[in-house]
Each structure stands twice: as structure tokens, then as C-alpha cells.
Amino acid sequence: MSITITSHQLGRLIARTADHIGDDLTPALHGIRLDADTEYLYAVATDRFTIAAARYRHHKPDSENTAPAAPFARTIPATALPALREWIRTMPGHDPVTVTPADDRIRFAAPTGELAITIDPDAEFADWRGLLRGVTEQTPNTGEPVFPALGTRLQARWQSADGVVRVRATGDHQPVLVVGEDFLGAQMPTRTRRDGFSTDTDTLATLDDVRTAWQDAFSTGPAITPQTALPSPPQLRDEASKTISEVAEDLLKQALHSTRLLTAVDTSEATAALATAGVTAWAAYRYLDALHTADPHLAATVVAETAEELDDGAISEWAWDAARAAGHDPQQWQTELQERQARKQAAA
Template sequence: MSITITSHQLGRLIARTADHIGDDLTPALHGIRLDADTEYLYAVATDRFTIAAARYRHHKPDSENTAPAAPFARTIPATALPALREWIRTMPGHDPVTVTPADDRIRFAAPTGELAITIDPDAEFADWRGLLRGVTEQTPNGEPVFPALGTRLQARWKSADGVVRVRATGDHQPVLVVGEDFLGAQMPTRTRRDGFSTDTDTLATLDDVRTAWQDALSAGPAITPQTALPAPPQLRDEASKSISEVAEDLLKQVQHSTQHLFAVDNSEAMAAHATAGVTAWAAYRYLDALHTADPHLAAAVVAETAEQLDDGAIGEWAWDAAAAAGHDPQQWQDELQESPARKQAAA
């Protein structure tokens, strides 16, 4: 009945759903539901106004090495989540965590220690599968769709994914929110402000909006944002913080290096092109894998790396990283300095 997940992915499941937890007035929803089937571990939370479900594949159907785990579902109380998140933060992200439901507890075991959280094994939770299936199967009724969404609730989706897709099928139907291994929904809000019946909704349709803003917007023709807004100057001496730009630059470097590999007339230049091409290709593959596994982490790493590159002290960063990993950067430095001396002696 146990499943294994990395500590980073477990923390990410919690982070993507924690903002949707119901309050303590509804005990059944006051926590995160860990729901495992034979292939995925899901984290689910809802307060009835929004619902969020994130998943992690813990077992591939075609895996021949391990048998699929038995399904289980347990609710982690909201009061226990701070301790669980702090426990996760104390370990490396690649550490495996085994999740095991046992009677009135759910146990989390890692190489560095264990954590047991008291739960109610009989606690019921909303039928989240049925709810989200209903939202995905909604169809438009043929009328213009212009739902009102509460901005306070919209802020909850900031941890869902770097980019999400949304689908609205009616003014009074839940809005579907989709990300990578993420599914959610948000209920439209009432349009009477502050609950006063005298506050009528004057912006219920797109025609109402056009009428309200007609004087301001009729001064000129309609144009697109791409042509209306100036782009910031791109300083090429600054490292990019965009994942797509970094990936493009890495692929360009691979192409450049491989094309010039045999166009040079000395072995040192050929070796330099080969090293640059191999390194750029490896970096691209690693970045692609990281972005697939965790887009948020990939974006953070690219941004942090850009700052380090702009700082100009990557040699010092590399020295500190090597020492922290248990290597001997001083020995590397000595070997590097000895190499030219040996060449001169041989000549």
C-alpha cells in the first residue's frame, strides 16, 4: 500500500493545491486529500469555490521492475501541513519519500528520517473525480460567455503552473483551469457588489463594456498589443532569463559548433568547437528534462543562472559548487597549471 515519490515532487503537489483548502468550518474539506491509484498520486483540495487536483506518476503501466501499489485515499489535516512542509524542506529534492497509510496515521519515510501524521482513516472527502469530470464535460449553451470571476480566488492559481489554459462555457458554470498534470475549476462570483441588492451589474455583457468605454476608446482604430506597445531593448550582453530563449541559444550553439568543427585548421580549435557543442547539447537536454518535470523550478534555475552569469564570477561559483560537492578544485587548478608547463618542457 506504499508509494514512493521524491521529496521535491511531494512538496510541489502540496504547494500546487494548498491555496484551495477549505476552512475549519467545513472539517471534511479542511486539508489536502492524498489519493493514490495504481499509476498516480493525487493531491486535491477544495473549499467549494475552487478545486485543484495535482498529480505525480509514481508507477508506469509498462514497468516490469515493480508491481503497482494498492490504491488509498487519506486526508492530511490542514493543521499538520506546516510540519510536513518543513520536514520536506530539510532534505534534498531528489531524496525518495515513501508514503504509507497505516490505521490512524499516514507515514512519510525518507533516508534522513520519518514523519507520522495523525489522520482520520474514515474521513470523507468530496467526489473530486466526479466534480472535475462534470466541469470537463460542460458544453456551451450557445449564448455569449462572459462570467464574473473573483480576483481573490484567481490569485490561488499562481502556484498551479507557469502557464494555464482556461475554458468558460457559461456565465454560471465553473471555469476549467488546466496545467501540466494539474486540473482545477473556479466558480463564477455573484456580480452584486458587497451583497447590496441595489448594486446592479452594469457590465454583464460585452456590449455593456463597449458602451461604458465608448468615449475613451473611439478616438482611434483598434490595434493589436504587438504593434501598440514598445518592446524593451534587448541587451545582448545580459544573460536571458527566458527558458525559451536559453533553449534557443543552446541549440544555436550546438549547430554553430558542429558546422565549424571541421572548418578550422588546427586541433585546438576543433577541440574547442567539439567541447562547446557537446556541452550546449547536454545543457539543452538537462533543461528540457527539468522543464518537463517542473516548469516552476526550471524557470527559477534559469533566472538564478542568468544573475550568476551577469555577475561575472562564475569561476568562483564553480569553485564553491565543486567544494560543496566534495571535489578538490585546488587540485584541478594545479593540474591545469601543470599542463602548459609540461607542453613547454616537451617542446
């Protein structure tokens, strides 16, 4: 009945759902539900106003190395989550963590230690699968405007869901669907404004009401899009990519271009340079892909920091300092390079 997940991914499941935990007035919802089937481990939390489910694939259906684990579902009490999160932070992100439900415990075992949390194995939880299925299968209400009122305090809970999420609203009184990578959630619309008045009597309940209330502020000219109305920051010609997807695309493009041009060059130096560029780009892509799988947040940080270094332009200085910090002798490397260049010139 055990499943294995990296410590980083376990911590990420908790972080993406913790903001949606219900309060202690509803004990059944005062925690995070770990729900494992034969393929995914889910972390689910809900406070009745929002619901969030994040997942991690612990077993591939076509895997021949291990048999799928038996399904289980246990609720980790909110009071035990600080200890679990602190325990996760003490280990490297790539360390494997085995999650095993017991009679009245759920055990987490890693190479550096174990943690057992007391649980109620019979604790009930909301039918989250049915709830989210219902939200995804909602159809727009015919004749009803799609202009729901959403509590801004609740919207702040989605900041840990993903860097970018998609939303779908099908009616004023239907839950709004929130979708991210391996993430699914929903938020209930509110019927009461912050000042306590019902939205049923809100004078800004429709888009026509909004246009009427703001007509004095709107320009008398034609409507324009933000892309044409707002200035964009200047783009440097050598500006480095700052997102993981852009960097991955650039590396793959460089690997393909360099290797395809190998047969089109004449000199041995050009051939060697293209071969080196292609091999290096492919290696960098593989490393980035592995890092993104193991620790997406660290990958994003490294990409952003590297982009700043590339924009700075002092690559040789950064490399020199990194070599010295790693215990190498960059001056000796420079001397050897100059000696090789001198021998080539003498032979020519």
C-alpha cells in the same frame, strides 16, 4: 500500498493545492486529499468555490522494475499540514519519501526520519474526479454570453498552480476550467459583487455594456492590439535566455550545430573547440533537464541567475571566483594554459 515520491515533488503537490482547502465549517473538505492510483499520486483540495488537483507520476505503466502500488485515498487534516511541510523542508529535495496509509495513520518515511499523521480513514471527500470530468466536458451554452463574473479573491488562489495556466469559460454560470502542467482546477462564477449587489442587475453584464460605459475614454481611432500599442524593452544583442525552455532549446541547438560542423573545419584547434562546445552543451542540457525534473523552482532560479551573469559579460571573473570557492587554484590553471600556448608557438 506504499508509493514513493521525492520530497520536493511531495512539497510541490501540497503547495499547489493548499490555497484551495475548505474551512473548518466543512470538516470533510478541511484538508488535502492524497489519492493514489496505480500510476499517479494526486493532491486535491476544494472549498466548494474552487477545486485544484495536482499530480505526480510515481509509476510508469511500462516499468518492469517495480509493480504498481495498490490505490488508496486519505485526507490529511489542515491542522497537520504545517508539521508535514516543515518536515519536508528539513530534507534535500531529491530525497525519496515513501507514503504508506495505515489504519488511522498515514506515514511518511525518508532517509533522515519518519513522520506519522493521524487521520480518519473513513473520512468522506468530494467526488473530485467526477467534478473535474464534468467541467472538462462542458459545452458552451447556446445563446448564452461567455462573460462570467469571477471573484478576484478566489483568483489569487491560482498563483501557486503553475507559472502559466490555460483557462476555458463556456458560460456565465458554468465553472471556469484552469489547466497547468500536471494540474487541473476549476473556479465557480460568482453571482454577487463585492458591494453586495447581484450581477443579475449589473449594468456591465455584457461587452456591449462595457463599451457603452467606457466610450468616452476610448480613442476615436481604430482599435489596435497591445503588441503594437505598448513599447517593448530594448533587446540586447547578447541577451541570455531566461526561461528553462529557451535555455534547453539553445543548448540543444548548440550541441547539434557544433557536432555537425566538426567535419567542415580544417584546423585541429577549431575541431577541438567545436567538439568541446558540443559536448559541453549536451552535458549542460542533461544536467538542466535532470534539475528541472527534481526541482523545477530551483531550476528556474538557476537559469535566471545564470542569465544575469551572462548578460553581465564577466564570465571569466565569475568562473575564477567559483573555482576559488570550490578550493581550486585558478592561477595555476592560467599558468599551465600559458605554458601550453608557449610550447605550441615554439613548435610552430
